[in-house]
Amino acid sequence: MTAHAHPELTKNQSLVFGSLSDAGGPLTAYAILDLLREDGFRAPLQVYRALDKLVEYGMVHRLESLNAFVACAHTGCSAHGAAAFAICEQCGDVIEFTPDEALKGLNDWAGAQDFTLARMTIELRGTCGACKSKAV
Amino acid sequence: MTAHAHPELTKNQSLVFGSLSDAGGPLTAYAILDLLREDGFRAPLQVYRALDKLVEYGMVHRLESLNAFVACAHTGCSAHGAAAFAICEQCGDVIEFTPDEALKGLNDWAGAQDFTLARMTIELRGTCGACKSKAV
Protein backbone atom coordinates (compact mmCIF):
# COMPACT_ATOMS: atom_id res chain seq x y z
CA MET A 1 0.00 0.00 0.00
CA THR A 2 2.72 2.35 -1.09
CA ALA A 3 2.43 6.07 -0.43
CA HIS A 4 2.44 7.40 -4.03
CA ALA A 5 3.09 10.94 -5.10
CA HIS A 6 -0.64 11.51 -5.04
CA PRO A 7 -2.96 13.32 -2.71
CA GLU A 8 -2.83 11.80 0.76
CA LEU A 9 -5.40 9.08 0.61
CA THR A 10 -8.04 8.83 3.28
CA LYS A 11 -8.48 5.64 5.21
CA ASN A 12 -11.26 4.31 2.98
CA GLN A 13 -9.45 5.27 -0.18
CA SER A 14 -6.32 3.45 1.01
CA LEU A 15 -8.28 0.34 1.85
CA VAL A 16 -9.99 0.27 -1.52
CA PHE A 17 -6.78 0.96 -3.40
CA GLY A 18 -5.07 -1.72 -1.34
CA SER A 19 -7.62 -4.37 -2.29
CA LEU A 20 -7.28 -3.54 -5.95
CA SER A 21 -3.50 -3.60 -5.82
CA ASP A 22 -3.45 -6.87 -3.93
CA ALA A 23 -5.95 -8.43 -6.31
CA GLY A 24 -3.67 -7.72 -9.25
CA GLY A 25 -6.71 -7.69 -11.50
CA PRO A 26 -10.17 -6.26 -11.85
CA LEU A 27 -12.71 -6.30 -9.04
CA THR A 28 -16.31 -5.16 -8.96
CA ALA A 29 -17.36 -2.64 -6.36
CA TYR A 30 -19.30 -5.31 -4.50
CA ALA A 31 -16.34 -7.68 -4.53
CA ILE A 32 -14.30 -4.93 -2.92
CA LEU A 33 -17.04 -4.37 -0.38
CA ASP A 34 -16.92 -8.03 0.60
CA LEU A 35 -13.15 -7.94 0.95
CA LEU A 36 -13.37 -4.94 3.22
CA ARG A 37 -16.15 -6.04 5.53
CA GLU A 38 -13.60 -7.16 8.06
CA ASP A 39 -12.17 -3.65 7.95
CA GLY A 40 -15.52 -2.21 8.86
CA PHE A 41 -17.08 -1.53 5.48
CA ARG A 42 -20.83 -1.90 5.52
CA ALA A 43 -22.31 -0.19 2.48
CA PRO A 44 -21.63 0.08 -1.27
CA LEU A 45 -21.39 3.82 -1.05
CA GLN A 46 -18.22 3.57 0.98
CA VAL A 47 -16.63 1.74 -1.93
CA TYR A 48 -18.09 3.89 -4.68
CA ARG A 49 -17.04 7.11 -2.99
CA ALA A 50 -13.47 5.92 -2.64
CA LEU A 51 -13.42 4.62 -6.21
CA ASP A 52 -14.64 7.97 -7.54
CA LYS A 53 -11.69 9.70 -5.96
CA LEU A 54 -9.17 7.07 -6.99
CA VAL A 55 -10.36 7.24 -10.58
CA GLU A 56 -10.18 11.04 -10.40
CA TYR A 57 -6.58 10.77 -9.17
CA GLY A 58 -5.78 8.39 -12.02
CA MET A 59 -4.80 5.57 -9.66
CA VAL A 60 -7.66 3.31 -10.66
CA HIS A 61 -9.32 2.70 -14.01
CA ARG A 62 -12.86 1.70 -14.64
CA LEU A 63 -13.44 -1.12 -17.11
CA GLU A 64 -16.74 -0.23 -18.69
CA SER A 65 -17.30 -3.51 -20.42
CA LEU A 66 -16.84 -5.38 -17.16
CA ASN A 67 -18.40 -2.96 -14.69
CA ALA A 68 -15.23 -3.42 -12.70
CA PHE A 69 -12.22 -1.48 -11.50
CA VAL A 70 -8.52 -2.11 -11.72
CA ALA A 71 -5.46 -0.47 -10.17
CA CYS A 72 -3.46 1.45 -12.74
CA ALA A 73 -0.52 -0.56 -13.99
CA HIS A 74 1.81 2.45 -14.05
CA THR A 75 2.53 3.12 -10.44
CA GLY A 76 2.44 6.85 -11.02
CA CYS A 77 0.01 6.92 -13.95
CA SER A 78 -0.71 10.63 -14.08
CA ALA A 79 -0.98 11.63 -17.74
CA HIS A 80 -4.38 10.11 -18.34
CA GLY A 81 -7.58 9.47 -19.96
CA ALA A 82 -5.29 7.52 -22.26
CA ALA A 83 -5.06 3.86 -21.37
CA ALA A 84 -6.35 0.85 -23.25
CA PHE A 85 -7.14 -2.58 -21.89
CA ALA A 86 -7.03 -6.05 -23.37
CA ILE A 87 -9.29 -8.40 -21.48
CA CYS A 88 -8.89 -12.15 -21.92
CA GLU A 89 -12.27 -13.82 -21.85
CA GLN A 90 -10.73 -17.16 -20.89
CA CYS A 91 -8.59 -16.29 -17.89
CA GLY A 92 -9.90 -12.84 -17.04
CA ASP A 93 -6.46 -11.27 -17.16
CA VAL A 94 -6.31 -7.62 -18.07
CA ILE A 95 -3.37 -6.06 -19.84
CA GLU A 96 -3.12 -2.28 -19.70
CA PHE A 97 -1.28 -0.55 -22.49
CA THR A 98 -0.91 2.81 -24.18
CA PRO A 99 -1.96 2.59 -27.80
CA ASP A 100 -0.12 5.60 -29.18
CA GLU A 101 -1.12 5.16 -32.80
CA ALA A 102 -4.77 4.63 -31.91
CA LEU A 103 -4.77 7.63 -29.60
CA LYS A 104 -3.30 9.78 -32.33
CA GLY A 105 -5.96 8.61 -34.78
CA LEU A 106 -8.78 9.29 -32.34
CA ASN A 107 -7.41 12.66 -31.32
CA ASP A 108 -7.12 13.63 -34.96
CA TRP A 109 -10.67 12.58 -35.61
CA ALA A 110 -11.88 14.60 -32.63
CA GLY A 111 -9.92 17.63 -33.80
CA ALA A 112 -11.37 17.39 -37.28
CA GLN A 113 -14.90 17.16 -35.85
CA ASP A 114 -14.38 19.96 -33.35
CA PHE A 115 -15.19 17.44 -30.62
CA THR A 116 -13.47 18.23 -27.32
CA LEU A 117 -12.33 15.04 -25.69
CA ALA A 118 -12.85 14.55 -21.98
CA ARG A 119 -11.91 10.89 -21.87
CA MET A 120 -11.69 7.72 -23.93
CA THR A 121 -12.64 4.14 -23.31
CA ILE A 122 -10.69 1.57 -25.31
CA GLU A 123 -11.28 -2.06 -24.40
CA LEU A 124 -10.30 -5.14 -26.39
CA ARG A 125 -11.96 -8.50 -25.76
CA GLY A 126 -10.55 -11.77 -26.89
CA THR A 127 -8.15 -14.54 -25.95
CA CYS A 128 -4.62 -13.99 -24.74
CA GLY A 129 -1.64 -15.89 -26.09
CA ALA A 130 -1.22 -17.93 -22.93
CA CYS A 131 -4.78 -19.23 -23.07
CA LYS A 132 -4.49 -20.10 -26.73
CA SER A 133 -1.40 -22.22 -25.97
CA LYS A 134 -3.28 -24.05 -23.26
CA ALA A 135 -6.26 -24.85 -25.49
CA VAL A 136 -6.00 -28.18 -27.28
CA MET B 1 -38.51 -0.17 -40.22
CA THR B 2 -36.78 -1.15 -43.46
CA ALA B 3 -36.38 -4.79 -44.31
CA HIS B 4 -32.57 -5.06 -44.32
CA ALA B 5 -30.51 -7.78 -45.88
CA HIS B 6 -30.37 -9.46 -42.51
CA PRO B 7 -32.01 -12.49 -41.03
CA GLU B 8 -35.78 -12.10 -40.97
CA LEU B 9 -36.47 -10.41 -37.69
CA THR B 10 -39.03 -11.82 -35.31
CA LYS B 11 -41.83 -9.65 -34.06
CA ASN B 12 -40.08 -8.65 -30.86
CA GLN B 13 -36.81 -8.00 -32.64
CA SER B 14 -38.58 -5.76 -35.15
CA LEU B 15 -40.30 -3.80 -32.43
CA VAL B 16 -37.08 -3.25 -30.52
CA PHE B 17 -35.14 -2.32 -33.63
CA GLY B 18 -37.94 0.01 -34.62
CA SER B 19 -37.81 1.91 -31.32
CA LEU B 20 -34.08 2.35 -31.62
CA SER B 21 -34.28 3.53 -35.21
CA ASP B 22 -37.09 5.95 -34.43
CA ALA B 23 -35.26 7.28 -31.41
CA GLY B 24 -32.28 8.21 -33.54
CA GLY B 25 -30.08 7.94 -30.48
CA PRO B 26 -29.22 5.68 -27.59
CA LEU B 27 -31.90 4.12 -25.39
CA THR B 28 -31.55 1.96 -22.32
CA ALA B 29 -33.23 -1.42 -22.26
CA TYR B 30 -35.80 -0.17 -19.78
CA ALA B 31 -36.54 2.89 -21.88
CA ILE B 32 -37.27 0.56 -24.78
CA LEU B 33 -39.46 -1.55 -22.54
CA ASP B 34 -41.54 1.50 -21.62
CA LEU B 35 -41.90 2.47 -25.28
CA LEU B 36 -43.12 -1.00 -26.14
CA ARG B 37 -45.61 -1.55 -23.33
CA GLU B 38 -48.42 -0.52 -25.63
CA ASP B 39 -47.25 -3.22 -28.02
CA GLY B 40 -47.61 -5.84 -25.33
CA PHE B 41 -44.16 -5.90 -23.81
CA ARG B 42 -44.26 -6.74 -20.13
CA ALA B 43 -40.81 -7.81 -18.96
CA PRO B 44 -37.18 -6.69 -19.41
CA LEU B 45 -36.24 -10.05 -20.78
CA GLN B 46 -38.30 -9.48 -23.88
CA VAL B 47 -36.12 -6.48 -24.62
CA TYR B 48 -32.80 -8.04 -23.65
CA ARG B 49 -33.41 -11.12 -25.74
CA ALA B 50 -34.20 -9.07 -28.81
CA LEU B 51 -31.20 -6.83 -28.19
CA ASP B 52 -28.87 -9.83 -27.93
CA LYS B 53 -29.89 -10.97 -31.38
CA LEU B 54 -29.79 -7.51 -32.92
CA VAL B 55 -26.30 -6.96 -31.56
CA GLU B 56 -25.29 -10.37 -32.88
CA TYR B 57 -26.63 -9.39 -36.32
CA GLY B 58 -24.66 -6.14 -36.15
CA MET B 59 -27.79 -4.00 -36.42
CA VAL B 60 -27.49 -2.56 -32.95
CA HIS B 61 -24.45 -1.52 -30.93
CA ARG B 62 -24.09 -1.50 -27.21
CA LEU B 63 -22.60 1.60 -25.63
CA GLU B 64 -20.74 0.24 -22.66
CA SER B 65 -20.08 3.55 -20.99
CA LEU B 66 -23.77 4.40 -21.12
CA ASN B 67 -25.36 0.99 -20.56
CA ALA B 68 -27.45 1.80 -23.57
CA PHE B 69 -28.06 0.63 -27.10
CA VAL B 70 -28.11 2.41 -30.44
CA ALA B 71 -29.14 1.40 -33.96
CA CYS B 72 -26.15 1.04 -36.22
CA ALA B 73 -25.61 4.13 -38.32
CA HIS B 74 -24.68 2.14 -41.43
CA THR B 75 -27.91 0.72 -42.61
CA GLY B 76 -26.23 -2.50 -43.60
CA CYS B 77 -23.40 -2.44 -41.07
CA SER B 78 -22.09 -5.97 -41.50
CA ALA B 79 -18.29 -5.87 -41.25
CA HIS B 80 -18.16 -5.37 -37.52
CA GLY B 81 -16.74 -5.31 -34.15
CA ALA B 82 -15.20 -2.17 -35.58
CA ALA B 83 -17.15 0.93 -34.77
CA ALA B 84 -16.27 3.81 -32.49
CA PHE B 85 -18.60 6.28 -30.81
CA ALA B 86 -18.26 9.88 -29.76
CA ILE B 87 -20.74 10.75 -27.07
CA CYS B 88 -21.47 14.37 -26.29
CA GLU B 89 -21.99 14.84 -22.58
CA GLN B 90 -23.96 18.04 -23.13
CA CYS B 91 -26.59 17.00 -25.64
CA GLY B 92 -26.33 13.23 -25.49
CA ASP B 93 -25.80 12.90 -29.22
CA VAL B 94 -23.80 9.92 -30.39
CA ILE B 95 -21.70 9.96 -33.52
CA GLU B 96 -20.68 6.58 -34.90
CA PHE B 97 -17.53 6.42 -36.96
CA THR B 98 -14.91 3.98 -38.17
CA PRO B 99 -11.50 4.96 -36.85
CA ASP B 100 -9.31 3.21 -39.39
CA GLU B 101 -5.99 4.40 -38.05
CA ALA B 102 -6.91 3.48 -34.48
CA LEU B 103 -8.19 0.08 -35.56
CA LYS B 104 -4.96 -0.59 -37.38
CA GLY B 105 -2.93 0.38 -34.32
CA LEU B 106 -4.97 -1.83 -32.02
CA ASN B 107 -4.95 -4.76 -34.42
CA ASP B 108 -1.19 -4.45 -34.71
CA TRP B 109 -0.81 -4.41 -30.95
CA ALA B 110 -2.99 -7.50 -30.65
CA GLY B 111 -1.00 -9.29 -33.32
CA ALA B 112 2.28 -8.48 -31.61
CA GLN B 113 0.92 -9.77 -28.29
CA ASP B 114 -0.60 -12.89 -29.80
CA PHE B 115 -3.95 -11.68 -28.49
CA THR B 116 -6.91 -12.87 -30.61
CA LEU B 117 -9.47 -10.10 -30.87
CA ALA B 118 -13.13 -10.93 -30.52
CA ARG B 119 -14.38 -7.36 -30.33
CA MET B 120 -13.41 -3.84 -29.42
CA THR B 121 -15.07 -1.07 -27.51
CA ILE B 122 -14.01 2.46 -28.43
CA GLU B 123 -15.97 5.29 -26.86
CA LEU B 124 -15.06 8.95 -26.70
CA ARG B 125 -16.65 11.28 -24.18
CA GLY B 126 -16.61 15.00 -24.46
CA THR B 127 -18.40 17.96 -25.98
CA CYS B 128 -19.44 18.20 -29.58
CA GLY B 129 -18.82 21.23 -31.75
CA ALA B 130 -22.46 22.26 -31.79
CA CYS B 131 -22.65 22.37 -27.98
CA LYS B 132 -19.44 24.36 -27.75
CA SER B 133 -20.88 26.96 -30.09
CA LYS B 134 -24.00 27.25 -27.95
CA ALA B 135 -22.03 27.69 -24.72
CA VAL B 136 -21.35 31.32 -23.80
Place this chain on the structure above:
DNA sequence: GAGTTTTATGTAATAATATAACGCGGTCTC
Protein backbone atom coordinates in the same frame (compact mmCIF):
# COMPACT_ATOMS: atom_id res chain seq x y z
C1' DG C 1 -46.88 -36.19 -41.31
C1' DA C 2 -45.42 -37.90 -36.48
C1' DG C 3 -41.64 -37.22 -33.69
C1' DT C 4 -37.64 -34.41 -32.48
C1' DT C 5 -34.89 -30.45 -31.94
C1' DT C 6 -34.28 -25.72 -32.00
C1' DT C 7 -35.71 -21.16 -31.47
C1' DA C 8 -38.67 -17.63 -29.82
C1' DT C 9 -41.83 -16.36 -26.30
C1' DG C 10 -44.25 -15.18 -21.62
C1' DT C 11 -43.92 -14.56 -16.75
C1' DA C 12 -42.21 -14.29 -12.12
C1' DA C 13 -38.61 -13.83 -9.25
C1' DT C 14 -34.18 -12.31 -8.14
C1' DA C 15 -29.34 -10.80 -8.75
C1' DA C 16 -25.94 -7.30 -9.63
C1' DT C 17 -24.70 -2.58 -10.11
C1' DA C 18 -25.19 2.24 -8.68
C1' DT C 19 -27.22 6.45 -6.50
C1' DA C 20 -30.16 9.69 -3.44
C1' DA C 21 -30.99 11.60 0.81
C1' DC C 22 -30.02 12.45 5.44
C1' DG C 23 -27.16 13.48 9.39
C1' DC C 24 -22.68 13.61 11.91
C1' DG C 25 -17.96 15.04 12.82
C1' DG C 26 -13.61 17.03 11.67
C1' DT C 27 -10.75 20.90 9.77
C1' DC C 28 -10.06 24.87 7.65
C1' DT C 29 -10.58 30.06 7.32
C1' DC C 30 -11.97 34.33 8.62
Place this chain on the structure above:
DNA sequence: GAGACCGCGTTATATTATTACATAAAACTC
Protein backbone atom coordinates in the same frame (compact mmCIF):
# COMPACT_ATOMS: atom_id res chain seq x y z
C1' DG D 1 -17.08 30.34 16.87
C1' DA D 2 -19.78 30.76 12.54
C1' DG D 3 -19.58 29.22 8.01
C1' DA D 4 -17.90 26.25 4.36
C1' DC D 5 -16.17 22.11 2.89
C1' DC D 6 -15.04 17.37 2.97
C1' DG D 7 -15.16 12.70 4.20
C1' DC D 8 -17.81 9.35 6.55
C1' DG D 9 -21.87 6.21 8.10
C1' DT D 10 -26.44 4.53 7.31
C1' DT D 11 -30.84 3.56 5.19
C1' DA D 12 -33.41 3.27 1.44
C1' DT D 13 -34.05 3.10 -3.32
C1' DA D 14 -33.11 3.24 -8.33
C1' DT D 15 -31.25 1.10 -12.35
C1' DT D 16 -29.48 -2.61 -15.08
C1' DA D 17 -29.40 -7.55 -16.07
C1' DT D 18 -30.13 -12.58 -15.38
C1' DT D 19 -32.04 -17.22 -13.69
C1' DA D 20 -35.54 -20.40 -13.82
C1' DC D 21 -39.42 -22.47 -15.52
C1' DA D 22 -43.34 -23.12 -18.69
C1' DT D 23 -45.48 -22.66 -23.37
C1' DA D 24 -45.62 -22.18 -28.31
C1' DA D 25 -44.03 -21.91 -32.91
C1' DA D 26 -40.74 -23.14 -36.62
C1' DA D 27 -37.46 -26.19 -38.77
C1' DC D 28 -35.50 -30.55 -39.40
C1' DT D 29 -35.60 -35.85 -39.83
C1' DC D 30 -37.18 -40.02 -40.89
